[in-house]
Amino acid sequence: MRLTCPLCGERDLREFTYRGAALARPEGEAWGDDWHDYIHLRDNPAGESREYWAHSTGCAAVLLVTRDTRTHEVLGSALAKGGGA
Amino acid sequence: MRFSGLRVLKEGLTGNRGWGPHWRDPAPKPAYDIVIIGGGGHGLATAFYLAKEHGLRNVAVLEKGYLGGGNVGRNTTIVRANYFLPGNSEFYSHSLKLWEGLEQELNYNVMHSQRGLINLFHSDGQRDAAARRGNAMINQGDDAELLDREGVRRLLPYLDYDQGRFPIYGGLYHRRGGTARHDAVAWGFARGASDRGVDLIQNCEVTGIDVEGGQVTGVQTSRGAIRARKVAIVTAGRSGQVAAMAGMRLPIESHILQAFVTEGLKPVLDNVVTFGMGHFYISQSDKGGLVFGGDLDMYPSYAQRGNLPTAEHVMEAGMALMPMIGKARVLRSWGGIMDMTPDGSPIIDRTDIGGLYLDCGWCYGGFKAVPGSGYALAHLLATDRPHDSATGFRLDRFRDGVGLMDEEGTGAQHNLH
Ligand SMILES: Cc1cc2nc3c(=O)[nH]c(=O)nc-3n(C[C@H](O)[C@H](O)[C@H](O)COP(=O)(O)OP(=O)(O)OC[C@H]3O[C@@H](n4cnc5c(N)ncnc54)[C@H](O)[C@@H]3O)c2cc1C
Ligand SMILES: [Zn+2]
Numbered sequence: 471m472r473l474t475c476p477l478c479g480e481r482d483l484r485e486f487t488y489r490g491a492a493l494a495r496p497e498g499e500a501w502g503d504d505w506h507d508y509i510h511l512r513d514n515p516a517g518e519s520r521e522y523w524a525h526s527t528g529c530a531a532v533l534l535v536t537r538d539t540r541t542h543e544v545l546g547s548a549l550a551k552g553g554g555a
Numbered sequence: 556m557r558f559s560g561l562r563v564l565k566e567g568l569t570g571n572r573g574w575g576p577h578w579r580d581p582a583p584k585p586a587y588d589i590v591i592i593g594g595g596g597h598g599l600a601t602a603f604y605l606a607k608e609h610g611l612r613n614v615a616v617l618e619k620g621y622l623g624g625g626n627v628g629r630n631t632t633i634v635r636a637n638y639f640l641p642g643n644s645e646f647y648s649h650s651l652k653l654w655e656g657l658e659q660e661l662n663y664n665v666m667h668s669q670r671g672l673i674n675l676f677h678s679d680g681q682r683d684a685a686a687r688r689g690n691a692m693i694n695q696g697d698d699a700e701l702l703d704r705e706g707v708r709r710l711l712p713y714l715d716y717d718q719g720r721f722p723i724y725g726g727l728y729h730r731r732g733g734t735a736r737h738d739a740v741a742w743g744f745a746r747g748a749s750d751r752g753v754d755l756i757q758n759c760e761v762t763g764i765d766v767e768g769g770q771v772t773g774v775q776t777s778r779g780a781i782r783a784r785k786v787a788i789v790t791a792g793r794s795g796q797v798a799a800m801a802g803m804r805l806p807i808e809s810h811i812l813q814a815f816v817t818e819g820l821k822p823v824l825d826n827v828v829t830f831g832m833g834h835f836y837i838s839q840s841d842k843g844g845l846v847f848g849g850d851l852d853m854y855p856s857y858a859q860r861g862n863l864p865t866a867e868h869v870m871e872a873g874m875a876l877m878p879m880i881g882k883a884r885v886l887r888s889w890g891g892i893m894d895m896t897p898d899g900s901p902i903i904d905r906t907d908i909g910g911l912y913l914d915c916g917w918c919y920g921g922f923k924a925v926p927g928s929g930y931a932l933a934h935l936l937a938t939d940r941p942h943d944s945a946t947g948f949r950l951d952r953f954r955d956g957v958g959l960m961d962e963e964g965t966g967a968q969h970n971l972h
Contacts, residue, residue, distance in 0.1 A: 471862050482864075483862055483863075483864050484864045487853075488853050488854040488855075488970060489970070490969060490970055491808070491855075491969075503954070506953065506954045507804075509897070509953075509968060509969075510806040510897050510953040510954070510969075511804040511805065511806055512795065512804065512805065512806070512807060512808050512969070513795070513799075513804065514795030514796075514805070514807055514808055514809055514855065516793075516795075516796055516809075516857045519855060521854075521855070537854075539809075539855050539856050539857050539858070540857045540858060541858060542856065542858055542862070
């Protein structure tokens with residue numbers, strides 16, 4: 471599996487760290503079902519998955535990667551909102 | 556058909572013509588009292604204990620592939636009771652006791668071998684943690700001994716004691732730890748359950764879970780609809796998909812864990828050894844292959860195969876610890892789908908849907924749990940109360956934060972275990 475960083479190009483998997491499923495963060499800070507959902511519960515898809523990866527030993531940008539979890543095929547990657555700044 | 560030394564001798568002398576199939580191959584009936592989804596170690600053990608401990612025999616295990624084709628036949632077979640936290644500690648202690656009587660109970664050779672497990676440590680801090688863990692194990696009634704460097708050297712003379720980077724300070728020795736033949740565990744439970752009247756139905760994929768008015772009524776399968784009063788989801792890495800059939804989202808991400816085996820060698824490695832400074836654990840199978848593994852690849856996957864960076868790390872860690880294995884050729888590597896929970900501990904519980912039960916979240920440690928989990932889930936299904944050994948494995952601990960069991964102390968969040 472290789473990932474493409476929009477800033478650095480296609481790179482070896484060793485340079486990246488998986489940072490979790492790409493989910494919308496709840497508004498507000500009070501604990502409730504929305505936070506439980508966000509932190510714990512997962513669709514855990516067998517197929518297309520949207521997830522964050524950090525280019526940790528490269529430029530440090532956080533990427534939004536679309537990937538097929540059945541085949542490890544990478545379908546797309548872009549800078550996560552604010553991830554390159 | 557009972558196995559005995561005499562029987563083996565007799566069959567050996569008469570061309571092994573007297574052996575029959577180990578379990579029946581029934582067609583699914585239209586309805587059962589209890590349907591277990593998933594014919595892995597946990598599903599089969601649950602069926603066995605339902606029949607044996609609770610006299611419940613109108614039970615079916617539905618397996619989409621063949622029995623034992625999932626993680627139960629893909630793991631590195633380490634069996635131990637060296638957990639630290641209350642909740643886990645009593646459960647694995649109970650499971651190990653079941654292991655110790657399992658071959659007699661099943662009349663089946665699962666090759667359970669208590670060859671001893673040594674967790675190495677490489678710093679003062681790790682020694683303190685090992686001593687603390689050892690005390691917790693002893694308090695639980697299990698065995699633990701703290702070995703110093705010379706104690707380890709007497710047991711494991713082949714480790715690299717000269718390297719300065721990861722010096723070996725000692726090890727936590729768990730004599731009752733060891734290995735077992737993974738397939739045989741699945742086969743033994745399958746045979747025991749089938750003999751007691753449980754229907755084991757292979758090539759039967761569950762495609763839907765029927766719920767009416769908040770109560771489960773049955774399942775849809777590739778071999779037709781089957782009604783059931785109670786349904787248990789015991790599908791390891793596939794738990795998320797199967798629970799989704801009942802409209803549930805679980806606190807689970809499925810990740811890939813790889814394992815490796817070398818060509819057969821003469822006996823060189825008597826125990827199970829784990830490295831404290833890299834992800835590496837190893838034992839030698841009775842056929843002679845060195846069986847070893849490391850950490851997750853650390854990204855979600857259903858591919859049942861991993862990538863090279865993790866393979867490379869595992870090999871490097873092995874070479875740093877025991878250079879003698881460097882000339883052995885790796886024959887095979889493979890992967891299994893791990894049902895990872897946020898705190899790294901499992902779930903055996905009811906759900907919000909009446910009659911629907913969940914046994915999942917075994918992460919990379921569910922082989923040793925096979926008897927204990929089967930026993931506890933059977934108890935829950937039969938009595939609707941958690942078994943004493945498994946009261947901590949609640950599904951709602953994530954929502955309310957009470958009773959999280961984070962053995963590693965890294966935080967109860969995904970991707971940290
Ligand atoms: C490489 C590796 C090494 C490991 N090492 C160890 C170790 O040393 N010690 C240890 O304790 N644990 C270890 N484990 C973990 C252990 O193997 C698992 O936690 C445990 O086997 C999971 O439970 P199971 O046996 O019931 O799972 P499985 O055998 O995976 O059973 C689940 C079954 O459900 C079936 N299924 C899924 N979906 C459906 C459906 N829709 N309908 C019908 N059936 C379905 C699957 O086909 C499968 O057979 C390891 C795992 C791996 C992959
Ligand atoms: Zn980059």
